[in-house]
Amino acid sequence: MNERRPVSARSPAQALFRRLVLINGLVFTLGTLILAVSPATVSAPVLLTEIPVLIVGLALMLTANAVLLRRSLAPLGALTALMQRVDLLRSSDRLQESGNGDLNDVVATFNAMLDRLEAERSTAAAHALAAQEGERQRIARELHDEIGQSLTVVLLGLKRAVDRAPEELCEELHAIQETVRSSLDEVRQVARRLRPGMLEDLGLIASLNALAADFAGMSDAQVTRRLESHLPELGPDAELVVYRIAQESLTNVARHAKASRVELSLCRQPGGVVLRIADDGRGGRITEGAGVRGMRERALLIGARLSITSPPEGGITVQLTIPVRPERN
Incomplete structure (x- = not known):
């Protein structure tokens, strides 16, 4: 304090x-x-x-x-x-007091203002993200319970219709069945992306494996996974942040990168637990839109450091470092 x-x-x-x-x-x-x-x-x-x-x-x-x-x-x-470079979404730096008594008050007041603004923004972001997660869960439930069930009823009705339909209509009804079944699968995938139930049931590693499998299914890129199973306890909030940042990063790769290889890793390093998503796509200048700013806000909520870089060899590397307490013997 x-x-x-x-x-x-x-x-x-x-x-x-x-x-x-x-x-x-x-x-x-x-x-x-x-x-x-x-x-x-x-x-x-x-x-x-x-x-x-x-x-x-x-x-x-x-x-x-x-x-x-x-x-x-x-x-x-x-x-x-400092005023020109300060950004509340990044790791904040403070001006050190120089011993000049008359200006120390100005420096201390400015540092205190930054502390207050960061705390207020962090609180507001926490409320906004909590509301967003709640809305995601509500939409996922409605997709699964209402639209999913309605499509299931349609499939059952089509099955009965196929059983009683004349042979010349069976092929057309089978095509409609496949379309409805494909739509039901898509609804379930959207619901799963909106609410990662696997994160609560099976844990972070299983959820990241499923996320990588979904990405490989919708992209031509080859995914290399390096996920350590024995990691320090992160807590539910940090695990959700890791999952969402990995999800957003892989979505951006699928949409914009045109990559042929993607690496997804989660491992213990001296600085903490590090999530890393790297691709060999187009790279270039990094534009911080709503998705990237959302990732930075999530990282701030758990006191993590997020860096997004474009190496000289190409591609984009997203790295999230979550500090962990040293384990006591």
């Missing part, structure tokens, strides 16, 4: 103004003292031989003033750069 910083008696703007006034006052005070104790004199009117002394003194004062101001305002440049 973040510690609450004490509220400063003066605002950061007032503190910065005070620092600038002190720096300028110090520089000009030292310049005046040096001029007072030095043997240099200034006549009225100014002699030509005194002009170089004045120019050197002014240059030294301006240089000292610029160095002190640059050092004092240096955190503002880093803060501006």
Whole structure:
């Protein structure tokens, strides 16, 4: 939990103004003292031989003033750069406090704002994704219980009709039967993709194997699977995130990559449990649409790191690293 910083008696703007006034006052005070104790004199009117002394003194004062101001305002440049690159869907970085007391309040306030925004976005994303999963389950139930049952009734009726139909109509009725049976299979596949019941019943590895088999059935790409069976306990939320990201990645490969080989792996590595989906397709510039942003939001929910890269040799590599607690002996 973040510690609450004490509220400063003066605002950061007032503190910065005070620092600038002190720096300028110090520089000009030292310049005046040096001029007072030095043997240099200034006549009225100014002699030509005194002009170089004045120019050197002014240059030294301006240089000292610029160095002190640059050092004092240096955190503002880093803060501006952080503002330009910050992305709440990626691993957030924070600006380190530099010891500049007057600007530390600004840096700390900005870091606290990022923490608050990330927490709020994470909470909102969790609610949205929970609602999405609930809607997926509702649609899957309706497909299975209503449309699936209706198609099953139609198949039974067609069977009875085939048994009583004249021979010249049997072939046409058989074709209709096959069409309805194919539609029933498609409805079941859609329902299974919407609600991975296998994930709850048989576990993550079996679900990823089934997902890879479905992908191989709808794509010409060869799928290589490397799924370790003995992995640390991830929990239901993390397993669902792994499944959904693998599902979205394989769907993107099937739609856009034109790949001939795909690798799906889930293994233990020093950084945690790593899910990796790599293809040898077209690759190129990665466009972060709704699907990719949804994957990043899911990764943030479980504190995982998601990276999507396009290697020089081609294709796209999606890697999700889920941190796990070290196992106690």
